[in-house]
Amino acid sequence: MLTKSQAKIFFLAGTIIFSVLFLGLSYDTHVNKHDEQTNADKITPEVVAGKHLWEANNCMGCHTIFGEGAYYAPELTKVIERRGAPYVKGVLMSPTPWGEYTSGRKMVAYGFSEKEANELIAYFEWIGKVDLNGFPAKPKYEIKKTK
Amino acid sequence: MKYTTQKVAYWFFLSALGLLALQIIYGFIMGFAHMGMDVLHDFIPFNTARAVHTNLLVCWLLLGFMGSAYYIIPEESQNELYSPKLAYIQLISFLAVGVTAIIAYHFNWWEGRKFLEIPRPLDYLVVVNVLAFLFNILMTLFKGKRQTTTALVLTMGLLFSALLYLPGMIWFDSQTLDSFYRWYVVHLWVEGVWELIMGGILAFLLIKITGVDREVIEKWLYVIVGLTFLSGILGTGHHFYYIGAPSYWLWIGGIFSALEPLAFLAMALFALNMYRKGEKKHPNKTALNWTLGAAITSFVGAGLLGAAHTLPNVNLYTHGTLVTAMHGHMAFWGAYAMIVLAIIAYAMPNITGRKLFNNGISQYAFWLSNIGMIGMTVAFGVAGVAQVYLERILGVDFMETQKEIEPHFLVLVLCASGFTAGVTLYIINFFKFGKPTDEALVAAS
Numbered sequence: 001m002l003t004k005s006q007a008k009i010f011f012l013a014g015t016i017i018f019s020v021l022f023l024g025l026s027y028d029t030h031v032n033k034h035d036e037q038t039n040a041d042k043i044t045p046e047v048v049a050g051k052h053l054w055e056a057n058n059c060m061g062c063h064t065i066f067g068e069g070a071y072y073a074p075e076l077t078k079v080i081e082r083r084g085a086p087y088v089k090g091v092l093m094s095p096t097p098w099g100e101y102t103s104g105r106k107m108v109a110y111g112f113s114e115k116e117a118n119e120l121i122a123y124f125e126w127i128g129k130v131d132l133n134g135f136p137a138k139p140k141y142e143i144k145k146t147k
Numbered sequence: 148m149k150y151t152t153q154k155v156a157y158w159f160f161l162s163a164l165g166l167l168a169l170q171i172i173y174g175f176i177m178g179f180a181h182m183g184m185d186v187l188h189d190f191i192p193f194n195t196a197r198a199v200h201t202n203l204l205v206c207w208l209l210l211g212f213m214g215s216a217y218y219i220i221p222e223e224s225q226n227e228l229y230s231p232k233l234a235y236i237q238l239i240s241f242l243a244v245g246v247t248a249i250i251a252y253h254f255n256w257w258e259g260r261k262f263l264e265i266p267r268p269l270d271y272l273v274v275v276n277v278l279a280f281l282f283n284i285l286m287t288l289f290k291g292k293r294q295t296t297t298a299l300v301l302t303m304g305l306l307f308s309a310l311l312y313l314p315g316m317i318w319f320d321s322q323t324l325d326s327f328y329r330w331y332v333v334h335l336w337v338e339g340v341w342e343l344i345m346g347g348i349l350a351f352l353l354i355k356i357t358g359v360d361r362e363v364i365e366k367w368l369y370v371i372v373g374l375t376f377l378s379g380i381l382g383t384g385h386h387f388y389y390i391g392a393p394s395y396w397l398w399i400g401g402i403f404s405a406l407e408p409l410a411f412l413a414m415a416l417f418a419l420n421m422y423r424k425g426e427k428k429h430p431n432k433t434a435l436n437w438t439l440g441a442a443i444t445s446f447v448g449a450g451l452l453g454a455a456h457t458l459p460n461v462n463l464y465t466h467g468t469l470v471t472a473m474h475g476h477m478a479f480w481g482a483y484a485m486i487v488l489a490i491i492a493y494a495m496p497n498i499t500g501r502k503l504f505n506n507g508i509s510q511y512a513f514w515l516s517n518i519g520m521i522g523m524t525v526a527f528g529v530a531g532v533a534q535v536y537l538e539r540i541l542g543v544d545f546m547e548t549q550k551e552i553e554p555h556f557l558v559l560v561l562c563a564s565g566f567t568a569g570v571t572l573y574i575i576n577f578f579k580f581g582k583p584t585d586e587a588l589v590a591a592s
Contacts, residue, residue: 015380019380021380134463
């Protein structure tokens with residue numbers, strides 16, 4: 001029968017072993033794999049400025065990026081590929097809440113300047129080219145809207 | 148034995164319940180917005196409501212954990228709290244920081260990183276606050292007459308929670324690394340060290356309520372927290388599948404997160420077995436309900452519903468959909484909200500001297516809130532699965548999909564109303580106890 005001290009050893013040894021493994025794999029991810037998989041050399045000052053804007057306005061509070069965020073507004077990982085840069089720029093610079101008359105959901109009218117909109121687009125363009133192990137998956141079927 | 152400084156816990160519990168009530172209000176704002184009724188958009192846009200909703204959750208749970216520690220540690224270490232004054236200062240400053248952050252979210256001041264939205268200057272204040280709390284708890288333990296496993300596990304959970312907050316404060320230019328280390332905080336909190344806190348509180352309650360020998364309960368506590376870390380640490384990998392991290396995380400995250408329900412299953416079996424074994428018939432059935440309820444609901448919400456979409460080939464389609472909201476709601480409720488409500492239900496008669504153990508209100512509070520939460524989970528689940536099939540499998544546009552699943556949010560709001568009624572009754576019952584008194588604690592000792 002398991003004793004309390006054996007249970008304690010199980011807890012301590014397990015925690016230490018798996019923590020060390022986790023830290024080792026984290027090191028490998030960060031130092032050895034990250035730059036190649038994410039095209040880190042393409043993270044320009046403009047991309048970084050876009051990331052600052054992304055966070056300063058809590059875009060993740062409605063949208064998702066890499067599938068992370070809220071589930072209220074569209075996934076934006078491949079937004080440039082899906083919509084094209086001019087469309088996205090129009091949304092970002094819109095002086096009125098986007099979507100108000102079409103979907104019932106409104107985006108805050110941030111009214112970004114052209115420079116800011118370009119920075120966010122640079123950020124989305126970099127995001128869209130990161131190797132995400134197959135995410136987002138292509139839909140399995142194609143359907144047509146009938147009404 | 149009871150200690151008069153345990154009454155500090157009351158003010159933490161009171162504050163926690165206040166923030167819970169506010170959290171629910173912001174939940175309703177989001178529920179209505181999902182139904183297409185985003186009427187408060189100009190004042191409280193969705194991203195504000197969401198940041199407030201999730202941050203209030205974290206804040207009230209942390210206050211609940213701190214209150215639990217202030218109640219449990221003196222009793223376990225057989226020593227008065229090191230500094231009640233520091234505890235009050237720490238509570239007031241915590242609330243001040245929390246309220247400032249929540250107001251800030253309404254004025255577009257935040258960090259915009261899921262769950263860690265709190266603006267950076269306030270982050271530092273949180274760190275100072277938590278250090279003050281830990282100092283108080285560690286000094287109480289250090290000067291105490293005994294160091295029990297229960298107290299040790301609870302304190303380790305709190306200490307590691309503080310340490311793990313730090314990786315989330317580092318800036319990365321890369322969204323991938325930003326996300327990677329954000330999960331160090333979020334995942335290793337909720338599927339790691341917070342389970343130590345939950346386990347510590349659960350063990351304390353089981354010792355008190357069932358009367359089973361401490362040695363037996365604490366032995367199994369070690370096994371459970373061992374299982375938690377064995378699966379939960381590498382289980383963090385399920386957050387690394389699709390953020391630009393290497394593909395070996397698909398294997399590692401998949402295997403270890405599939406094992407994560409084992410810890411919750413062990414916890415549920417442990418609680419039920421101790422209850423069966425216990426010869427003591429404690430009069431506080433309300434606390435017993437919440438304690439066993441937490442163990443069982445956390446297994447369903449965090450264990451089963453988490454496992455339902457954790458494998459990479461399933462998660463490829465469910466990642467970033469309402470399926471996550473389904474799992475998230477019941478997991479937080481079962482694992483953390485219910486255990487905090489359990490310790491409050493146990494502590495209140497002891498610190499106020501009013502033996503209101505099992506009245507109608509407390510029974511309705513338990514059942515209404517739980518049935519409401521089950522309904523909400525089902526509504527999120529149906530909406531999430533429908534979203535996955537329409538948007539991810541069939542390729543329907545995101546907004547069109549959302550329009551199709553709006554009716555499920557009506558069901559969500561109706562179930563949330565039942566849940567709110569239950570929580571309201573719990574809060575009414577809390578006030579029925581009145582304030583804590585030294586006489587009650589001295590008499591109890």
